Amino acid sequence: MSYRVLARKYRPQNLEQLVGQENLAQSLKNAFENDRVPHAILLHGIRGVGKTTTARIIAKSLNCLADGTLKQPQVTPCDICVSCQGILSDRHMDVVEIDAASHTGVDDMRELTESSRYKAVQGRYKIFIIDEVHMLSKSAFNALLKTLEEPPLHVKFIFATTEIKKIPDTILSRCMRFDLSVMQPAKIIKHLQDILEKESVLAEADALAMIARAADGSMRDALSITDQAIMLSGSTTVSVTIVEAMLGLSSRDALFGIFESIFKGNIEQAIQSLHTIYDNGGDPLLITQDLIHILYWVICLKNVPSLSKDIAWPEADRQKGQQLATSLPTSVLLQSWDLMQKSHDDVRNSHQPSQALDIALMRLAFVKDVLANPSAVSGGQNVQSSSVTSSVSRASMPQTFEAMADLLLYAKEGLLHGHVLHDVHLISYAPGHLVCGLSGRAPKNFGKLLKAACERITKQPWNIELRQDNSTPTIVQAKAIERENLRQQALDHPLIKEILHVFPDAKVTIN
Ligand SMILES: [Zn+2]
Numbered sequence: 266m267s268y269r270v271l272a273r274k275y276r277p278q279n280l281e282q283l284v285g286q287e288n289l290a291q292s293l294k295n296a297f298e299n300d301r302v303p304h305a306i307l308l309h310g311i312r313g314v315g316k317t318t319t320a321r322i323i324a325k326s327l328n329c330l331a332d333g334t335l336k337q338p339q340v341t342p343c344d345i346c347v348s349c350q351g352i353l354s355d356r357h358m359d360v361v362e363i364d365a366a367s368h369t370g371v372d373d374m375r376e377l378t379e380s381s382r383y384k385a386v387q388g389r390y391k392i393f394i395i396d397e398v399h400m401l402s403k404s405a406f407n408a409l410l411k412t413l414e415e416p417p418l419h420v421k422f423i424f425a426t427t428e429i430k431k432i433p434d435t436i437l438s439r440c441m442r443f444d445l446s447v448m449q450p451a452k453i454i455k456h457l458q459d460i461l462e463k464e465s466v467l468a469e470a471d472a473l474a475m476i477a478r479a480a481d482g483s484m485r486d487a488l489s490i491t492d493q494a495i496m497l498s499g500s501t502t503v504s505v506t507i508v509e510a511m512l513g514l515s516s517r518d519a520l521f522g523i524f525e526s527i528f529k530g531n532i533e534q535a536i537q538s539l540h541t542i543y544d545n546g547g548d549p550l551l552i553t554q555d556l557i558h559i560l561y562w563v564i565c566l567k568n569v570p571s572l573s574k575d576i577a578w579p580e581a582d583r584q585k586g587q588q589l590a591t592s593l594p595t596s597v598l599l600q601s602w603d604l605m606q607k608s609h610d611d612v613r614n615s616h617q618p619s620q621a622l623d624i625a626l627m628r629l630a631f632v633k634d635v636l637a638n639p640s641a642v643s644g645g646q647n648v649q650s651s652s653v654t655s656s657v658s659r660a661s662m663p664q665t666f667e668a669m670a671d672l673l674l675y676a677k678e679g680l681l682h683g684h685v686l687h688d689v690h691l692i693s694y695a696p697g698h699l700v701c702g703l704s705g706r707a708p709k710n711f712g713k714l715l716k717a718a719c720e721r722i723t724k725q726p727w728n729i730e731l732r733q734d735n736s737t738p739t740i741v742q743a744k745a746i747e748r749e750n751l752r753q754q755a756l757d758h759p760l761i762k763e764i765l766h767v768f769p770d771a772k773v774t775i776n
Pocket residue numbers: 328329330331342343344345346347348349350
């Protein structure tokens with residue numbers, strides 16, 4: 266038994282079966298029911314979303330002989346009448362399919378418009394399907410235009426294109442245009458699951474999610490990748506390992522590992538992992554793209570936490586992504602994304618792409634260090650604990666007011682630490698000397714308590730001067746202001762704008 270490729274075997278045969286094109290299907294259904302099918306239809310969309318398939322469904326519906334009268338298009342063509350069978354086997358006398366990529370000339374169009382003058386032989390309409398119509402030459406378009414201006418009643422044109430901008434306005438204005446949607450990963454996965462069940466082929470859920478993502482919105486690509494994966498897997502399961510190997514994907518584990526190393530400050534380990542991927546034949550440009558994609562995913566997760574339950578993404582991606590998202594502030598993630606975007610061009614244009622990527626990762630580690638510096642940004646837990654350790658080990662006297670607050674926490678003076686964060690309005694600070702205003706919530710003897718605690722911890726004399734001046738923000742207020750500023754910065758970032766556009770319910774938080 267010969268193997269029929271999935272895309273052919275499961276090609277949708279009517280509007281019901283068109284996956285992911287609900288709007289288009291509904292409009293066409295209305296047109297068929299009311300017998301108001303325009304004489305020229307333009308189907309626009311990326312490769313592999315079903316343009317040619319739709320064109321054939323329209324042709325079958327228009328010419329189906331199911332009711333024997335040919336008076337009305339059939340919403341669901343029968344697929345068994347002479348006309349349907351003719352179209353199914355590419356042998357219908359009145360349905361002409363032309364690939365404009367190989368028939369770009371004016372003579373081809375003249376021939377076509379000439380034949381359009383004769384009535385349909387077999388069906389109700391003469392139907393011309395012109396694929397990749399944007400490839401026609403200017404003179405060919407002009408020849409076509411004459412027929413489009415005064416179309417014979419028995420003629421229908423169906424054009425398909427991936428590049429709407431290359432089609433002259435004079436043609437566009439005479440067509441009813443339909444935009445086919447890009448396939449969402451969840452829809453691709455669902456469709457693949459349905460098909461594989463019919464084929465009795467087992468597949469890992471994460472493997473299908475990877476295929477859906479690699480297909481990049483094209484159902485045809487998804488099906489052809491699945492075809493290959495089935496062949497490679499023999500009679501076993503279509504697994505993540507097979508799909509990764511087949512798509513030349515670097516192992517996701519290794520890529521997540523690189524980020525984990527960088528953000529932990531272990532650049533050496535990150536570069537080592539990267540070189541292992543090179544050694545296994547990894548392409549620097551593809552690795553860069555994968556790394557950018559991972560950052561995009563982590564930023565999405567950070568802002569749209571519900572995505573961690575979205576099955577369109579591999580389970581492993583969701584878990585590892587979540588870890589990175591919770592451990593890194595949005596500012597670091599956004600800067601990293603910007604930097605990797607720029608590095609992408611460097612890697613592409615470099616004579617030594619692998620070296621360019623090495624340098625990009627080192628830069629990333631650098632950016633992360635600069636951003637994680639508490640004076641530059643109010644960071645998360647990592648930053649706080651590291652500043653505590655350094656202030657204790659390097660100097661007995663805290664060098665900044667914030668370090669002094671940290672020191673209280675470290676010395677288990679939790680109550681005093683809380684008052685310092687919430688109630689102290691700093692006027693000036695030098696090690697051993699604090700001038701500040703105090704909110705009413707602080708205890709009456711706060712100055713004495715703080716002095717005693719600081720002297721006990723640092724074993725040095727302290728001078729705490731209290732004044733009636735609460736004009737500066739407390740540490741907590743300052744952090745709130747800083748977070749709001751960062752949030753505003755983040756909201757202005759093009760990537761975040763894009764995310765908010767795709768996920769309008771997302772909330773941007775800085776932590
Ligand atoms: Zn039929």
